[in-house]
Ligand SMILES: [Zn+2]
Ligand SMILES: [Zn+2]
């Protein structure tokens with residue numbers, strides 16, 4: 001039995017049995033919904049899955065004709081997908097507590113990969129789905145050129161923002177809070193000066209969640225689709241932008257991995273970026 005919960009602890013779930021597959025998905029919907037470079041999923045027979053509480057706090061967003069994506073209404077963490085007609089459970093691996101017993105097998109939807117993320121492992125890469133599976137996911141690549149203004153939006157498009165300055169820093173964060181908040185193996189965040197940031201539309205549709213006991217950690221997301229959105233730390237004068245929410249290339253690339261001391265045991269870092277057990281030394 002392996003368990004997981006959302007960031008706020010309201011929604012929990014568990015899986016009993018062996019998983020069948022593990023894939024990194026780079027599709028634009030996953031990137032936007034989770035705010036990350038990619039999302040790692042494990043799949044298994046639906047009968048092994050059960051909720052451990054909090055189902056009433058899940059909101060479902062119909063992201064395509066065949067698919068709906070859920071998130072916790074309080075903290076925005078992303079939920080497993082259950083395809084009952086196929087007896088299939090698809091679970092985000094990032095928040096799993098413990099070892100799921102298998103390792104990533106492939107990258108899918110690499111054709112719409114974020115330009116700021118480079119794959120450095122030797123796993124097979126598929127432009128969409130592996131041969132034999134039909135793609136019901138609509139995905140789009142991101143432009144590689146960098147305009148003067150950086151823009152981003154949520155999955156449904158109701159919320160959008162613009163940034164008129166160069167980023168200060170960009171990190172991949174492996175802490176358990178980020179893994180739960182993003183339901184991914186690590187967050188990738190870009191940090192901008194607060195004065196360069198503005199909402200273009202939909203600001204009133206945001207939900208903000210401040211993690212109790214953590215002075216700076218929280219989430220901001222679209223209340224309709226759950227897409228992860230920027231959050232400002234007014235004390236710091238910095239806005240933290242989930243890189244997956246960007247519609248344009250930020251021009252910077254991740255500078256380091258931080259909090260690798262709490263990295264998921266099944267994920268191997270294969271790039272050459274510096275690694276810090278906790279926060280990067282200033
Ligand atoms: Zn929650
Ligand atoms: Zn995907």
Ligand SMILES: [Zn+2]
Pocket residue numbers: 154155156157158159222223224225226227
């Ligand atoms: Zn939205």
